[in-house]
Every structure is written in structure tokens, then in C-alpha cells.
Amino acid sequence: MPGEQLNKVLGENTAQFHLDGTMPNPGAADLDNTGGTPNQKTERWANRIALYHFVDPNAGKAKKALEGTIEHFEGQVANGHQCVGKEDEALTLSHAPIWWRAIMSLRITTNRLAGRGSDYAHLEQLVLDWLEFHTTLNSLGQIKSGPKAGEIWVPGARTKLKDGSGEKKTETVTNVIHQLMTTDEKPDVSKKFFALSQDAPDRAGAALAKQIKDTIGFGDVTGGRMPKLRNRLVFESFDDGHVGRYPDGIAKDNGHVRQAWAQYSTGRIDCTREIEPLPDDVIFQGNPRTREIEAA
Numbered sequence: 029m030p031g032e033q034l035n036k037v038l039g040e041n042t043a044q045f046h047l048d049g050t051m052p053n054p055g056a057a058d059l060d061n062t063g064g065t066p067n068q069k070t071e072r073w074a075n076r077i078a079l080y081h082f083v084d085p086n087a088g089k090a091k092k093a094l095e096g097t098i099e100h101f102e103g104q105v106a107n108g109h110q111c112v113g114k115e116d117e118a119l120t121l122s123h124a125p126i127w128w129r130a131i132m133s134l135r136i137t138t139n140r141l142a143g144r145g146s147d148y149a150h151l152e153q154l155v156l157d158w159l160e161f162h163t164t165l166n167s168l169g170q171i172k173s174g175p176k177a178g179e180i181w182v183p184g185a186r187t188k189l190k191d192g193s194g195e196k197k198t199e200t201v202t203n204v205i206h207q208l209m210t211t212d213e214k215p216d217v218s219k220k221f222f223a224l225s226q227d228a229p230d231r232a233g234a235a236l237a238k239q240i241k242d243t244i245g246f247g248d249v250t251g252g253r254m255p256k257l258r259n260r261l262v263f264e265s266f267d268d269g270h271v272g273r274y275p276d277g278i279a280k281d282n283g284h285v286r287q288a289w290a291q292y293s294t295g296r297i298d299c300t301r302e303i304e305p306l307p308d309d310v311i312f313q314g315n316p317r318t319r320e321i322e323a324a
Contacts, residue, residue, distance in 0.1 A: 034064065035126060038071040039229030041078075042133050046236060047224055049162070051075065051083045066112035067123045067141060071130035073097040077137050081282035094147055097134070101154035108162055108258035108324040110185075115259045116282050119184030121199040128205055128233025131158060132240060139244050156247035159209070161255035166206050168319055169272055179203045183261070183272045183288035183299055184228040196297050201230065205237045209249045256324040259284075263270070264316035268292045271312075273303050 037053045045051050059076050063070075076093035080086045089187075104111060110118045111125070117123060138152035169182035179198040204215045224235035240246060259279055263272045271289040278284045288299035291310050298307075 040226050041075045042129050043226045043232045045078045051079050054079050066115050066117040067126040069112050073100050074130040074133040098151050109255035111258045117185045118257050119182045120186040121184055124184045124199050125201045125230040132233050132236035135240055150322055159246050160249050160251050160253050162251040164252055164254050171290050171292055174292035181288055181290045181297045183285045186283040201234050202276045204234050208237050208241050209246050256322050260323040261321040263319045266312035269312045
């Protein structure tokens, strides 16, 4: 099944399960298939957990889904956050809505299952750890003031630059979920943005995050623990901006940008495939506060 079609089917499964407890396309999604990109594999595991524990309970397949999902998240701890197999999707913004949809689904289902034994409790903790790790990384790339205050701008995988022209944009679902998880402020989006629907699969993660915030919560996402990435990443933060760079290059390129910067007062943001000098008129004052994310 083509990747775009698979994403659609998996997303429909996720949205419908959390709407009414059913799953319209388990067969079309070929849930027992082990292929796909990291975001697709993550949502497949989320679909399996939901299907075999709640929609169509099957003890044998539920056990395999539990074991496989634990392995999926333990692998990211060992090999790099959002790295699955040989593919690295760390800090992707283009595919972030799919990751969020899967992770928020798993936050809900693993919480419901946590009382069934130590392995289920372990899986719930792995999902909570993932949320904390991702929040720590995104916080380093959060724009602190200016016209884009609160938005997230980080150098990540699967970034489309086209011809390099045009205004760069942050990713709305990521911005909204980060705000939900870290503040009590109301995100500046319409009520419709949080409506869970198969017609808006890219917003499903935000809709589920709103439900989670109002009920079970996200755990200690602001604890500050840092994951490892496949490639070493260094952030330099100033009063009026930040720069994130992969100084050692990318071990296995997956549409990565090696540098992303934001100037807060002007709202200017940019990213480049290679590390380049900042524009002459982008000058950050003072000594940088440096944070390093180690390579796995």
C-alpha cells in the first residue's frame, strides 16, 4: 500500500477508535505487517494495541502487540529518539501530526491497560518517557518572545525545502500540543481544531491531547530529562533567538536539515541542509546558553 494511503487508513482507525471504540480498516492497514516508515510503524503499534485489547480482543495477538510495542519504544531509547530500525525521523515537523496521533492514542490505551501487570505498566511508562523526552527537545526550540512566541522551530528529519524560497513555517499541531502539555494557557485556535474526526486526521493528535489534558494528564513532561538522538545535536540559546545544529553531520540522511535558527524580535526563522553562517543582519547578543543532546 502506498505510504500516503497507509497513513490515511491508520489515521482513520485511530480517530474512529477514540470516537466510538470501533476500527474501520484493520485489514486494509495490514496491521501485522512490519514495514513502513517510523511514524507508520508507531501508529501501527497503536492500532494493534487498540484492536487486540479492546475492539476485537485476541489474547495471543494482544500479547504480541504488547511485546512489539515495548520493543519499539525501548529501541528508540537505545538507538535514538524517533529512530526506528535504520530510519531516523528525529524532530520531524512534516510528519509530526502522525507521530502525535499515534503517541496520544497510546497514552490513552496504555493508561487503561496499566493495571493488567508489570509489562503493561512498563509500556505506559515508556510512553510517558517519550512524551517527556520530546517535550524537552521541543522546549529547546521554543521561540520565547516576539510575533512567533510559543512556536517550535527545530532542525529535524524529512524537511522539505523546495527551492529554498518562500517563508518557512512552524507546525501548528506541534505548537498546540506543546502548549497544552506545558502551560494552562488556551491555545489560539478555534474550537473546531479540537474536534476529533476522520475528516481531519492531522488534527487528531491535538484532539486527543485536549482529552488527555482534561482527564489523565501527560505525566511529568516538564521534568527536563533528555533522550539520545542518532546524531549529536547542539542548541545555542540567546535572549533574542536560538540556533540548533548537528555539528557532526547526519549518519543516515532522511531529509534532515543540519541547522535551524530563529530570531525572536523579528519572527524570522530559517533552516538549511548544511551548517552555514547566519545572515549578516541576524546578530544575537550575549553569551549563548548551550545544551547538547548526545548521540546514541
